[in-house]
Amino acid sequence: MRPTQVMMGGGESPIGKHGKFLGGWGGFGGLPQKGIISYTLSANRQNPFAGAAHAAVFNTWRRFSAQVLYVAPPLLFFYYAMSWATDRNHYLNSKQGRAEFGE
Numbered sequence: 001m002r003p004t005q006v007m008m009g010g011g012e013s014p015i016g017k018h019g020k021f022l023g024g025w026g027g028f029g030g031l032p033q034k035g036i037i038s039y040t041l042s043a044n045r046q047n048p049f050a051g052a053a054h055a056a057v058f059n060t061w062r063r064f065s066a067q068v069l070y071v072a073p074p075l076l077f078f079y080y081a082m083s084w085a086t087d088r089n090h091y092l093n094s095k096q097g098r099a100e101f102g103e
Helices: 005-009 052-092 095-101
Strands: none
Touching: 052 095
């Protein structure tokens, strides 16, 4: 079995369509970019939980109201069906039910 070109390359040999190795993970081997400015805030100056309680309440309400019409009707239907079946079973196993439907 012949090793692939990447395996034979050793990491710095010419590979690819244009014969240039692009570098490892994240380092694409080009010239460094200039004129890009990024600003960051120190980790100890950040407030990661700012507004978390407020957002949690309203996000929970939004998600609940979006799903309630998919969950509530079947839940109510099967609750009442189970309630009817339980009551019917109690009646059929009672003295009156056995007298009405028994043999």
